[in-house]
Amino acid sequence: MIRHERSMMFTDKKADDSVSNTDATAPLSSEQDARTAEAAATGAERLRGWSSWILSPWRAIRLARRFATPVTTRLTREGWQFAFMICFIVLGAVLRDVNLLVILAGTLLALMLVQWRVCAKTLYGLHPFRRLPKSIQARKEFEVELEVTNPKRWLGAWLVQVQERIVFAPKSSTAKQVSQTIALLFPILPPHAQRSQKYRCTVQRRGNYRFLDTEISTRFPLGLMRSFLQSSSTASFIAQPAIGRLLPGWLELFEGKITGVQQRKSRSISDEGEFFGLRAYQPGDSPRWIHWRSSARLGELMVKQFQRSDSREFILVLDLCLPPSSSRMTREEFESTEDLAVEFAASVANQIASSNNAVLTLAIADSDPTIAIRIQTRAQNTALLDRLGTARAGETDGLPLALEMLEGEYRRVENLLVVSTRPKHQAMAPSIRSPSQDRNILFWKNLIWLNVANEEITPYFQPSNPG
Incomplete structure (x- = not known):
């Protein structure tokens, strides 16, 4: 009877539980649906938040910049010594079972990790900008300003080294390329700030120069690693010919000797x-x-x-032509002769542009013959000097085409001055013919030929001192 009562008691309890569960089915199901809907809404909101975080334009641009300009990190000499010391400590801890050595090794590894993260994060986003002067002359010192911007909000940059490389890039494939490296140290670059430094340099030869990619590096804070960031801040410039000194007799080349009366008249204008x-x-x-x-x-x-009504007009032809294969002149000697001829033409153009009573027409017979007509102002002269900076002799003779273009502008010329790197009999024998029309070119009355290779230009021109 006792067992039966106990079973009845349990039976009644189960029945009561079943009744209570049956009665609570409806409210529980509605509560579960609400919780499910709330969880779904929360998940959707989180998904939208993550999608907006991932797809935001600012973050996308930031990630693209990081992938486009990756920072590479390398161990320095001190870093390799530090890593060897950590390995030695770990080996000693394993062999001797010393816990203090394990703790010391972990601390040193933490320092390596801090060095890696700080060193890499310091360079992210740094952007260099370079300012060059409007005109650059060979063998004349000029100033370059380098500015570095740190766009980060919170993290500054310390002990940042910016290294630039200038390369002489001549048009001729056989010419020797020369490079020079410049390194600048920026002690600190605060967040949302920019710092600039200036340096002076001199190029010895005229021609095309270009800056290679700027390399930004740092070893902050411990010097165990060095991080590098390559910035594509390439630029190029043209070094104009050096300006020499024209000797008093240079005017005789264009219009004959000037008498004292004519000199006094020109000065009293x-x-x-x-x-x-x-x-x-x-x-x-x-x-x-x-x-x-x-x-x-x-x-x-x-x-x-x-x-002025009495302005004089000078006409000059610059003839640059490679020597024949049978010539004994070496490549270096010809380049020196070529530069001397170009410097004389540049000095004449600069003198006439600085005066107020003359104009110059210059025909350049090189690999790409061109003609500069009636140069009188400094702006025109700057463009002409840039063109002279890149003038190089070509494989073909450009003198006939240059004279034909000059004849198209002047039907008749009283005095024509030709500054050439070769003798007259090689260029004008037996006569020069038009490349487009089968006829002789002869539109001048008096022809004055100066062969720079034979030092015929020495009485009229003194080049600037190198360096």
């Missing part, structure tokens, strides 16, 4: 004529020519330029 522009003040200019309003606005003295 006033500012009569038609005003057409401004130029920078030079020693010897009359104070009456100063344009005070423009000088106050620009911060430097500017003088008026006048178009």
